[in-house]
Amino acid sequence: MGVREKINSSRTMGFVVAGVLLAVAAGQIAFFFRPQHHQSATGAFYTDDDGQTYFADNVYKFPPWDHDGKQANMAMVYSSASGNFVAIRFATAGGAEGIARPLRQGSKWRTPAG
Numbered sequence: 233m234g235v236r237e238k239i240n241s242s243r244t245m246g247f248v249v250a251g252v253l254l255a256v257a258a259g260q261i262a263f264f265f266r267p268q269h270h271q272s273a274t275g276a277f278y279t280d281d282d283g284q285t286y287f288a289d290n291v292y293k294f295p296p297w298d299h300d301g302k303q304a305n306m307a308m309v310y311s312s313a314s315g316n317f318v319a320i321r322f323a324t325a326g327g328a329e330g331i332a333r334p335l336r337q338g339s340k341w342r343t344p345a346g
Contacts, residue, residue, distance in 0.1 A: 279307040283318035296324055 239246045276291035280302035286309050287299075296303040308320035 277307045277309045277318075278304040279318055279321055280304040283307060283321045286316075286318050295322060 239249055274291050275288050276293075277286045278289050278293075278295065278299065279286045280299045286307050289299075289304075293304075295305045298304070305324070306322040307318045308322075309316055310319045311317075
């Protein structure tokens with residue numbers, strides 16, 4: 233006896249199959265309409281104390297830049313069961329500052345306010 237014949241012969245089995253299909257459909261709808269948690273495309277994490285702490289700021293800032301009298305570099309922040317931490321700190325070599333300075337001062341490219 234096939235599945236179709238079993239469902240047709242037993243009314244209870246038909247209700248069970250219909251209930252399972254409705255539960256799957258409800259789960260798919262709930263998954264589709266769940267709230268999304270997207271990271272901001274204009275935000276980035278920076279650190280000014282070699283990764284001990286971090287802060288969020290505008291991604292359009294060229295590191296290193298001055299933050300409260302210290303040099304801020306970009307940081308990759310990861311989260312784990314024990315909390316968030318700076319896993320990677322992007323520091324620039326001394327020669328890169330000479331390249332980035334004219335870009336900061338004379339750029340005609342406008343960055344969003346931040």
